[in-house]
Amino acid sequence: MSLQVISVPPTTDKEPRGLVVALHGWGANSQDLASVVPLLNLPDYQFVFPNAPFAHPHVAGGRAWYDLQDNNAGYADGKKMLADWLQSLPASTGVPLSRTILSGFSQGAAMTLDVGLSLPLAGLVALSGYLHPVSYPDSSVFPPVLLVHGRQDYVVPLSAAQKARDTLSAMGVKLQYQEFDMGHEIRPEVLALIRNFILAQQSAVKA
Numbered sequence: 001m002s003l004q005v006i007s008v009p010p011t012t013d014k015e016p017r018g019l020v021v022a023l024h025g026w027g028a029n030s031q032d033l034a035s036v037v038p039l040l041n042l043p044d045y046q047f048v049f050p051n052a053p054f055a056h057p058h059v060a061g062g063r064a065w066y067d068l069q070d071n072n073a074g075y076a077d078g079k080k081m082l083a084d085w086l087q088s089l090p091a092s093t094g095v096p097l098s099r100t101i102l103s104g105f106s107q108g109a110a111m112t113l114d115v116g117l118s119l120p121l122a123g124l125v126a127l128s129g130y131l132h133p134v135s136y137p138d139s140s141v142f143p144p145v146l147l148v149h150g151r152q153d154y155v156v157p158l159s160a161a162q163k164a165r166d167t168l169s170a171m172g173v174k175l176q177y178q179e180f181d182m183g184h185e186i187r188p189e190v191l192a193l194i195r196n197f198i199l200a201q202q203s204a205v206k207a
Contacts, residue, residue: 086100
């Protein structure tokens, strides 16, 4: 299945140096994160913002990766759709997964970690999110992860991020963890951190 997307090409005339995929949160849609593209100042990257596959039960125009209020209904289907779609991207964009950053906010961050840890991606960025109770083989090789959370987040508590940090560290994931004095949001200082993380992974691929 193909997800509906907003695709933002590089502002240069060159082929994209990399691809950044951003997954929105519960009740938002693909337009929610698209406004951050100019703020990240990554003109040689292509950005893709997919709509989650399910309509939100209460928000008009809102989408969901699964239903948080109905025992996570649709979770398995949403996960498979996302994984299949991500693996189809190299054919449609010309950018391999090894030069693709998967990122997400809130529920989108949870899906980023859940699906992204199983794929040979350049890196994962999880903002204001949480970790599903999933397990991976001890022999797994994971992409590096940037985990960011607000100390005043009353939607997804800070403890969820700290638990994800500890779990990922125990799994052997190369992890960068940062807390900010903010709520359930993305502030300019977070965007600067994301930009630096993406550029660092670009350098690692070159090396």
